[in-house]
Amino acid sequence: MKRKDFMLKMLAALPATSIAMNLTELKTLAGSLEATPKMPVLFLGHGSPMNAIEENKFVQGFRKISNGIESPKAILCISAHWETQGTKVTAMQNPRTIHDFGGFPKTLYEVQYPAPGNPQLAKEVSEISKTSGIQLDESWGLDHGAWSVIKHMYPQADVPVIQLSLDYAKTPQQHYELAKELTPLRSKGILIVGSGNLVHNLGAIDWRKLNESYAFDWAKEASAKMNRFILNGDHQNLIAYKKHGKAFELAIPTPEHYLPLLYVLALQQKNETVYLFNDEPLGGSLTMTSVRIG
Template identity: 30%
Template sequence: MNRQPVFFLSHGGGPWPWLEGEFRRSFDWLEASLKALPAQLPEPPTAVLAVSGHWEEPGFAVSTAAEPDMVYDYSGFPEHTYHIRYPAPGSPAVAERVVKLAAEAGIPVARDPQRGFDHGTFSMLQPIYPQADVPVVSLSMRQDYDPAAHLALGRALAPLRDEGVLIIGSGFSYHNLRLFDERAFEPSAGFDAWLRHALIDLPPEERAAAMLRWSTAPFARVAHAREDHLVPLFVAVGAAGDDPATCVYSEARMRGGITASSYRFGQDTTPTGFDLIAERVAA
């Protein structure tokens, strides 16, 4: 079995794949990048392990349900978006493997048989696997957001990659809902430039060290006043080990103001060597 890459994906806003109109169109480039993801894998994954920026617990937890429910963790959207389903199965076996690998590294992970798919998981996966035919297991963040703890968990779970499991950190490279317009252009671009340098240009050990001090980066606390949408990246970087990073999505002036990006960690196995880097700048 070939080693799967690891991804950190900007997942978009709310239940956007089920919407129409201008809000949906603002995620066109992101949607294209997500649809392109399966072609970048060496083979179809046996399961997806999703670390969502919308699930945090006092300690790490993993979903163990065979048929996960839905978590409609948003407000102000049309009524039909509170009835949508992403009917992918869970994988109790993969969940148990997560618990075992983490325990071997001295990291406790609780089992949660009730946790369903939040929008950081189902909105991200809908364009990638619209048939919902790949088992999905959710992994929580720890609510202290400690970068070292999340890097360590990612390292502990890296063997899953050789077992066919696709690890995805689902967050947003910029997440400040109070500054999500043209005023965000400078801070989001500044933080994004630092992030791209840290992930792509630095050697693996320095890349991990940069995650520990992320809050000292340019515009860090403007881009992430609360770092819940950045923390999934720490798990991804830990699981990536020494693998190189590639920017697979980058868009300037998303929704009129922000720069957003997504990354793949691992050797390029894409048949055409294709990566979607959408540098869309408003006229």
């Protein structure tokens, strides 16, 4: 007998007064424990919030990649735009759409992405780590690092989405080790998405070339090395990014847009394929490079 059927049969045998959940909730709980074929993992270069409402080759790349993935039971997103003290996971049933940016057209602020949350999955994630205490969070929601890209992949907003925060006190190695503990989720129908940008220096952008495929020499150097390390499975050189000199220092002036990559790489299994897409620079100091593993 399958584990799911066994659980439902046992629970159905209990007196009605002893069951605090309705049948739908029981099925959700049992389904969350059911094994599935292993899901791929993605790092998405999210770029400008305007990608949420524009039609361009990058959003086309997001749609194309999702078309090649079996519909997930839920999405766990690690976004550059949620940094916290300690690690947190969103646990509300209906996460709000957060417009965490300024100076953009009114139409962008009117966008809503009403994907449901998944409190049961959040609880499972909070209990999965043996090295980090992951706290349940009821106040955040979906920031633009999550919804601006996921909305192109699942425009019906019918796939539950939860977010995992970045603990700003953790070292890159500690982020990588925490991410490894998420591995079992890949075999439970959960699509894990890291959202950031590999080269991300807003202070150096040439705004005249923001919509052009253009990179400064240091951005070209850093991007080429990052891509080579990713394709070669050289995770240690990507974890120790601070040792690679001036080009990497300019490419990663602050770590939050880079760290989601480490969560994705940590989930790579032996002999899994690695594929780069949307691999283009913008404005001199930004790259949209995205990665699929598996």
